[in-house]
Amino acid sequence: MGIGGALGLPAAAAVIEYINWRGLFMADFVIALAIVILIAVLIPAPAEPKSYNTFDFVGTIGLGVALLCLLLAIIDGGSWGWGSPETIGLFAAALVVALAWGYWELRHTNPLVDLRTTRKHNVLFTNIASIFIGFAMYSQSLLLPQLMQLPTATGYGLGLSMLEMGLCMAPSGLGMMAVSSLGAHITKSRGAKTTLICGALVMAVGYACAALLMHSLVALVVASVIGSMGTGLAFGAMPTLIMNGVPTNEKASANSFNTVMRSIGTSVSSAVIAMILAGMSVHLGGATIPSQSGFRVGLLIGCFVAVVAAAISLNIRHTKQV
Incomplete structure (x- = not known):
């Protein structure tokens, strides 16, 4: 995810800026088709045929x-x-x-999602925390690129082109990748619950830095890296918590459902952030743009939601790691 994010942000920005946004979707189609082929070719079939319901x-x-x-x-x-x-x-x-x-x-x-399994204590609280983690993760992706691209005439925009913004956001993907081994070490020594809490709190620190130093490009880049490091820790811990809480035959389904919970969080984030930026806007040169206060409120909400995710994660019980 980290490598894909680091490469995808500037690549997508270049396609949109120098070709058009439709080209981005066509590129995604080709990549998705290549993934399907790679899965069919590289993923081995089961050693013995199994009967499925x-x-x-x-x-x-x-x-x-x-x-x-x-x-x-x-x-x-x-x-x-x-x-x-x-x-x-x-x-x-x-x-x-x-x-x-x-x-x-x-x-x-043979249900798609075994709801009896999702009601188990650790699975339930991990899924609830995932909604808030998804919200916090996506808010950064909505706020920082816009702030970087707004004209300097606003007094708080940094005036970057879309490609420049993509290049500035690329280190955040590398930050996510960099903490993978650290997250594994924390999970092994302290448990996945601790890793999830640490990830949520690191995300909150990233938002706090961005809210306090939003006029500095360097600070925003550092804040995005910190936030992505927290995302990497949290995203590495959640599947482990889910797999430790369900029987073997439910692991795939339970992890997929956890992904749905994260997607709900990202969708709620897009609606809430859009509502804040639209409601706290100013008129400049005949155009309506988000105000500085709107960006700061959005960043503080992201910080608060990340702290809430950490608080929810405290209810997860420590279990033996698999």
Whole structure:
């Protein structure tokens, strides 16, 4: 993830700046196709054929529909109006479909997600913490690039081009990679719970640095590296906590569900940060742009959410590592 982030940010910025944004999606399509081919060629087949139960297509569709309704309402609720029929209808549909999906999953012999497993203490609190970690991780990606690219005429923007911004954000990916061995050492000696708490607190430090020193490009680059280091620690710990809390046959499903929880956090983050920046904007040269106070509030919210994630993680019980 760290290497991909370090390479992807400036590469994506270059494609958008010198070609167009459609070229970025085409490049992603080619990369995804290459990944499919590599998986088929390089990942070995099971040594012995295994019999599998019927795949839970109903559960898959139900979860997809519920998440689609929820995330659409969160992402577009600000522009539609939080009290609009569209937003309320999507939230209601998400709730109804989620309840029906849960009813189905609890009664299916081979459910997509074993909800009884997700109710286990450590799995439950890890998933809740993951929502907040996802929020904190994505807020940095929304705030710092915009702050770097705003014109210097604003008095707080740094006036970078998109490519320059991508290059300045690239070290954050390397920072995530750099802490991989440290995270493994902490998990081995102190447990994955400690690694997750440390990751969340390091993310909070990164946000605090950015909020206090947002006029300095060097400080923002350092803050992004610190935040990504915290993300690397947290993202390394969560799968371990999930795998230690579920039986062998549920590990893949439980980890996938944990990824969904993180995605919910990132989607909520995009809606909240967009709402803050839009609500705290100023007019400059005929354009409406986010204010300095809006950026600072967004950064402080990211810091607060990371601290909340650490507090939630305190409820996770120490278990034997696998």
